[in-house]
Amino acid sequence: MNKSAKKTIKVLGFTVFGMFFFSFALVPLYDVFCEVTGLNGKVALESTNIEEVDTGREIKLQFISHNNEEMPWIFKPSEEVLDVKTGKYYTTTFYVKNVTNKEMTAQAIPSVAPSNAASHLSKLECFCFNQQTLKPGEEALLPVKFLVDTDLPNNIKSVAMSYTIFDITDYDKQELAMQMNHDSMHSEESH
Template identity: 40%
Template sequence: MSVAEANRALVRKLVVIAIAMFGFGFALVPLYEKFCEVTGIRDVGRADKVVNTQVDSSRTVTVELDTNVRGEVPWRFASVERQVRVHPGELVQVTFELTNPTSMPVAAQAIPSYGPQLAAPHVKKLECFCFSQQRLQPGETRRLPTVFVIDPALPKDVNTVTLSFTLFTIEGSAGQVSSVQDQRRG
């Protein structure tokens, strides 16, 4: 066999290997899906079958949403939903609306509280407007989401949890507002 024939044979073998590798790459996707289906890692093709096993669907807890305002600024602060019914372990999003009715930019911070008190360690806030200061321009209204989970370890005799937010004006941000309010009173 000549060197040229040997090179052609080698090239044919390499082309066959490259085509086989390319085909194997395409075959991996259905093989992986079948493997996951057989082992129960993931039920492919049926996304609606995916179940959060941490949700206790055998019980429902009513979460009452309460808002309060403290300070010199007459904020308008309310929850869009007054209450939500959730299963412990279920991811929940609620929305609050905050309006600065003054003619000055002001800042506030919300502080959460819980009732009954023993529910506090079982309310896990994942996203909350209370994590940071809220600075609003004159007349601005903002919708503020809060995402939370009620821990399934919440005692079974607790059927209602109150999630309350008290909004405080941040010191110094309402100085000009109080002089405006004094003019209104006078």
């Protein structure tokens, strides 16, 4: 095989590996792109502290809760709508109850609509910063302390803050399988 053919093969081989790694590079690139443009309503998952100001205007905040898949917990906002002023800190709470007879761990993932409001929302404190573990039957009021800054675009009159809780309990798979078998045996007996 001649030299130029070997060179072509080398270049093509490197391109293949390069594109494979590029596909993984798309993951951080996607996050950076969304962060810079504020496209998908993702909120920073860490505490930020901003000075309060008095020059704000009135807006309406709506709180929405979702349970992912078959997450059995009761999860709802204590107040569904809150009239607030931009530039001021407010605290609201979400009610959760573990209705199962197992200890479970949950993670809440926040999202903001409209998405260009996301970068104007600062949270001093949020239950979504941490995982929440509740014992069987335990209930709690989870706080969010937040501020909508005064740079919020003028056309935005109301902002929806949505939280979805995911079940992230580290299940013992064998135990789970036994449990399911047990349940199905029970249901067969009852027929």
